[in-house]
Amino acid sequence: MTEMLSAAALAQAIRAGRLTPLDVAERCLEAIRTREGDVQAFTALDADALLTQARAPGLAARPLAGLPVGVKDIIDTVDFPTGRGSPIYTGYRPVADAAIVRMAVRAGGLIAGKMSTTEFAFMQPSPTRNPRRLSHTPGGSSAGSAAAVAAGMLPITLGTQTGGSIIRPASFCGVTGYKPSFKLLPVLGLKPFAWSLDTLGLFGAHVADVAFAAAAISGRDLIPADDGHVPHFALVSTARAHLAAPDAHAALEAAARAAQKAGARVSVLDLPAEVEAADAACGPVQAFEAALAFADEWDRHHGELSDTLASYLASAQHVTPDEYDAARRASRRARHALADAAAGFDAILTFSATGEAPAGHATTGSPVFNRLWTLTGAPCVNVAGLTGASGLPIGVQVVGRFGRDRATLGAARFLERAIHDGH
Amino acid sequence: MTEMLSAAALAQAIRAGRLTPLDVAERCLEAIRTREGDVQAFTALDADALLTQARAPGLAARPLAGLPVGVKDIIDTVDFPTGRGSPIYTGYRPVADAAIVRMAVRAGGLIAGKMSTTEFAFMQPSPTRNPRRLSHTPGGSSAGSAAAVAAGMLPITLGTQTGGSIIRPASFCGVTGYKPSFKLLPVLGLKPFAWSLDTLGLFGAHVADVAFAAAAISGRDLIPADDGHVPHFALVSTARAHLAAPDAHAALEAAARAAQKAGARVSVLDLPAEVEAADAACGPVQAFEAALAFADEWDRHHGELSDTLASYLASAQHVTPDEYDAARRASRRARHALADAAAGFDAILTFSATGEAPAGHATTGSPVFNRLWTLTGAPCVNVAGLTGASGLPIGVQVVGRFGRDRATLGAARFLERAIHDGH
Structure with a gap:
């Protein structure tokens, strides 16, 4: 290595x-x-x-x-x-x-x-x-x-x-x-x-x-200050926690313990229903837009698309403007509800992925612990330093408040040091 | 013709x-x-x-x-x-x-x-x-x-x-x-x-x-219903009304009268201060983004830019991320304030331009009555049918509520008919 x-x-x-x-x-x-x-x-x-x-x-x-x-x-x-x-x-x-x-x-x-x-x-x-x-x-x-x-x-x-x-x-x-x-x-x-x-x-x-x-x-001021600020983390496992492998749960718990040991507060936060519901909105938003983003490739180069993408786009064509608009409204509601729910915290601490990298090269793994945060537009940082059952890396994710990237990076750096010091 | x-x-x-x-x-x-x-x-x-x-x-x-x-x-x-x-x-x-x-x-x-x-x-x-x-x-x-x-x-x-x-x-x-x-x-x-x-x-x-x-x-349902709905217009002249020529004022008044004659309510609306203030936010938003949108042309093809664009981009480079963020916040406030102020109306009726098309081809005219509505993202329709002092067209602008494009087109169609019938 x-x-x-x-x-x-x-x-x-x-x-x-x-x-x-x-x-x-x-x-x-x-x-x-x-x-x-x-x-x-x-x-x-x-x-x-x-x-x-x-x-x-x-x-x-x-x-x-x-x-x-x-x-x-x-x-x-x-x-x-x-x-x-x-x-x-x-x-x-x-x-x-x-x-x-x-x-x-x-x-x-x-x-x-x-x-x-x-x-x-x-x-x-x-x-x-x-x-x-x-x-x-x-x-x-x-x-x-x-x-x-x-x-x-x-x-x-x-x-x-x-x-x-x-x-x-x-x-x-x-x-x-x-x-x-x-x-x-x-x-x-x-x-x-x-x-x-x-x-x-x-x-x-x-x-x-x-x-x-x-x-x-x-050209932005994104480097966190070294002011000794100790973050308050919201520990979030989401309604999809059952999709995380045992070692992903173990990594998240280890990260939370390390943060606490370094002096941080870590409080369990259940996401509001509007936020959890937005996970289902990712699908129609992405599909409707992808169907338009690949209109040229679909129309002119269909035979050169992989089966994976071609079949995705084939079903994406069926998402209606009404379904798309409803999904966009759901994501707007989620953004507001998340801002309210996370207002008392410096950052959310949650899964980065379902576990270690899958074996083989047939799949790149699941975005199930990422797409909600992409939809809300919140800044996210994968913090490395922990490993899973087979010794491969398992990261944990720090999710900040929209537009507060510097503070988010600060919370991530705090956690990174805490994990490092805890080992 | x-x-x-x-x-x-x-x-x-x-x-x-x-x-x-x-x-x-x-x-x-x-x-x-x-x-x-x-x-x-x-x-x-x-x-x-x-x-x-x-x-x-x-x-x-x-x-x-x-x-x-x-x-x-x-x-x-x-x-x-x-x-x-x-x-x-x-x-x-x-x-x-x-x-x-x-x-x-x-x-x-x-x-x-x-x-x-x-x-x-x-x-x-x-x-x-x-x-x-x-x-x-x-x-x-x-x-x-x-x-x-x-x-x-x-x-x-x-x-x-x-x-x-x-x-x-x-x-x-x-x-x-x-x-x-x-x-x-x-x-x-x-x-x-x-x-x-x-x-x-x-x-x-x-x-x-x-x-x-x-x-x-x-593929959206954008064709207004023929349900006889008579719109309530908010007549808005904006803080920049003094920049409109007398015949632009006359056209706007004629449009308002025609709408009233056709049965519509027309009420004068003074825009809230937050909305008027956002007009000044258009500059930094556009400039900051343009400086990045033309980064390649600026770096590689500088000599092939017009003097007009080159000097605009030269000053655009000086807009800082902080100025840009402040302008974006101002435009967000304006969007919310406009939604509140216009909530009781079907559409705003305002100037489309400062007057008739200027003579000559050295300039394409001023966007002073457009950029605020672009910034707010509201649907806008230029309604034709009126003319200015020299007999050239002067349009009037119907501005609707964000996402209510069908209703906006309906109000514009009502006004178009009213202007046509009034002649």
Whole structure:
């Protein structure tokens, strides 16, 4: 196992003159040479271009300090093919970079390459394998983005979540995944799946790393203060708790105990009925929008869709505008009810996934503990550090209040330290 | 002056067997031959392809009945170049149709061609001239879409509004423009300008025509009932009333009188302070998002931007995330305050534009009476039928409640008839 690369620590070392961006790029390429053959996280990589970029003057002074960044392959890039995980777009070269790619470059990031995704960020797996155990799925859809960080090949990667595509692979691969508040990072230049749900986010080794990278890229104050604030967590198991494996329950309990041991209050919170009900609203919202988002591919490239996606879209066509509107109203009610119910807490502590990464590569696992939080638009962080019955990672999820990303990252960092110290 | 083509009437004639889709296509092409040399509404047109499509069997039974549709050139089309009004994208061929294009085709519409837009739907004028008087601007940014309907060249065109780009050209050209509730029509495959504001809409000859086309394309029940409902209008002049020319005031008063004469109640409504204040929030919201939406063009194609857009984007870079967030909060407050203030009314009646279309083609006019309603996401309809001091059209605007598009179209249709009957 290669050690993970901490973006915040690397940037600090670059600024202090202990490392150069070229050193970091070379370290990444060394890890890629060692691990990529097994892991298969990249769909495109240009080592020479990365080394050339890393020699540019002045990078150390810029927000991302010349760190390499991996970009999920449903995000448009001019300099790399953007295959979107689909044969329809093999070799596709967009005419413009996605806004987030330009933001990363403007912040002094170096675009290292493209990271594998399931087909259009849906369920048909990519070739990527879990760096923690190659026989297991890394999760999806941001498979390559999570795996590259877990394998120590890159310090920062960009991913997206429509159901559970950031938090789940982060949990399976034992890395930090951060799904910001809805629309905090602009989705312009991403292949849409469902515009009410598609959310851009980040992977890094630790909470400090995703906070650092998100702040650097967005220009927002997202790095939690070191003010000793001790959070009050709402422990939420949801109406779907029975779908979590025993070791996922054990991980959540261990996280809660660690938080308490570190001084935090942890109170059990039963979600209001309106919030639980919204879980059922995810389906019609996603399906109705996907049927329109893939109208062109459905009409023109039907034979090149996987059976998984084609059959999903076939049933998605039957969701009526009335059903969609009702689901949207249910999600609006859930957002308000959640804001009320969680008002007294700093963050919710809940499952990231149903358990360890499933064995094999036929499935990327279930988003059952993610989609509700995507629908509400709340910021979510997968906190790593715990393991399951077979020794694979099991993350726990910190869900914050909409728009309170800095506080959410602060609560996640508190929990991360508590878990680390408790071991 | 060529007579405008009523989409609803043409569809009815096709369904009744009095016309075929081929007859309609030929009528459009005849008007195009007569008028397009002067008006210059199209950026791309394929007459042969249109005639071929019009011969397809079964069109009469489909929702759009085989009617030709014009598509604003910031909307992606596979079969036509998508130039976005910018030399950067001259000859650009997207790999996929925008969702709305597929929706129109699925509904039995025939994509006739692409309609001129100002540069990226901002302020740099297109070559299009006002069909009502060629020496005058048609307005912008949906210049070609409004002009083609006014000139009787097409029965239905698609346009977009980020500030006032549907309602203003509709007012200047004397056609019906309909800006639906935000997100009613999906913007996937449009070049974004500001994602919180960009709204897709329609132009047609009369209110019944845009209602017919929007219902056919979206599959939603948007055609107002003929139940004799007499609306209660809130007459709103806004804090910017002094920017309206005397003949715009006269038109608004005439519309109010006509509505009253037709039996409607018209009550003066002063907008709450929170709503008026949101007008100032449009600037930072649009600028912050535009700076990101054009990140690629700014970084890679700076020399190919117009001075107008380049200087706008230069200052847009300085809007901070905090200023943006504050503007977004102000617009959220405005949305709620407007919902409360307008709760007792069927619709607001207000200015569509500052007056007649300005002379010349150096400017496309001011969005000062549009941007607040775009920000609130409310459905808006330009109702034609009145004229200004020099005899050019002056429209009036019906603004409905968010999500109540059918009722808004109903109020607009009532007003349209009242204006017509009052003459």
